[in-house]
Amino acid sequence: MSSTRKPVHLAVYDTLADWETGHTTAYLARAGYEIRTVGPGREAVRSIGGLQVLPDLALEELSPGDSSLLILPGADLWDTSDDLAPFARKAREFLDAGTPVAAICGATAGLAREGLLDDRDHTGAVSFYLAATGYRGGERYVDTDAVTDGKLITAGPTEPVAFAREVFRLLGVYEGEVLDAWYRLFHDSDAEAYAVLQKAAAS
Template sequence: MNGSVPRVAHLAVYDTVADWEYGHLVVELNTGRFTGVPYQVRTVAESPGPVTTMGGLRLLPDLELADVSPADSALLILPGSAFWDSGGGAPFVAKAAEFLQAGVPVAAICGATAGLARAGLLDARRHTSAAPEYLAATGYRGAAGYVDQPAVADRGLVTAGPQAPVQFAAATLGMLGLASAEHLDAYVGVFHCADPAAFGALTAAA
């Protein structure tokens, strides 16, 4: 990894943010336990007040969204939340567009993919989500690029459905260049497939 790139990942948080969707990813980024490259994970919200997750946890954000710059980040993570399905999240979508324009990766899962779709950010990229019908309901023009896979990475953008937090983590770690394909296969084998045979391969690669 280029030493000039900040090892800081920014996690967007908002009321009803889906706790399970980002958990695997932020653990691996923060600890670096299987990659050897720990990142600082900082939470970002629209305002400085606390937010309440879908699981009832109260989170006090580290930063306000307006203060986040792609120049100071290696990754923007956009989890799902109830507000994405009511057309919310526009400031986070605008920040995602800013990151992508600057060549800084974005990882979006579940409802956040619908927010990106509405803004046209999926129109020219391969992508996935909960289901093709879910994104089609946004009226977006990128249906031809939909891939029926748990997680998809294309040109700096990872997308995934809510049922695939492990694959979301693996695809994002791969996009950041933190692990080989074999290592990531072992990661999915352990944490998604509960395959004990994969654990040896995972720890051997760490």
């Protein structure tokens, strides 16, 4: 791993949807990125799937200058309380500093409430889900699997593979036919794509 490559930070909090970011973090780690978890504090949190995670650092300790990317997974708490609003504010801090943010599922609603989707192309679970936040970015909603606008990636809850694809593209982990093959393998179960990946790995 390059000594100058900064870690990727994965937000973790109670009720996080643990299936939404697995492709992303697994293949970023394989590409040489250190994955560090960041929680509301340093206390353990528990995912929807019952997994207990002990954060590497607390949100207040995280600086955009120390990170390659902030990943915000979905969680029930995005819609049932204001507990995760500090993570949306941290996303604003990241974007203002030019550091990428990737949000999936309920995290897109958190960003909408923070006003971060008002002037950026984006997607989410469905347009009326985000409209219910009262945000002003409805005209920028794109009905597709995942969207990248500048340094911000958004995706709906059923698109973890497309979400990962956009992260890999933005960070330059995979490109061109290799990126396309990775997506076809994991999204479409296209066996022919495996050969492309094997060839790229051997080169």
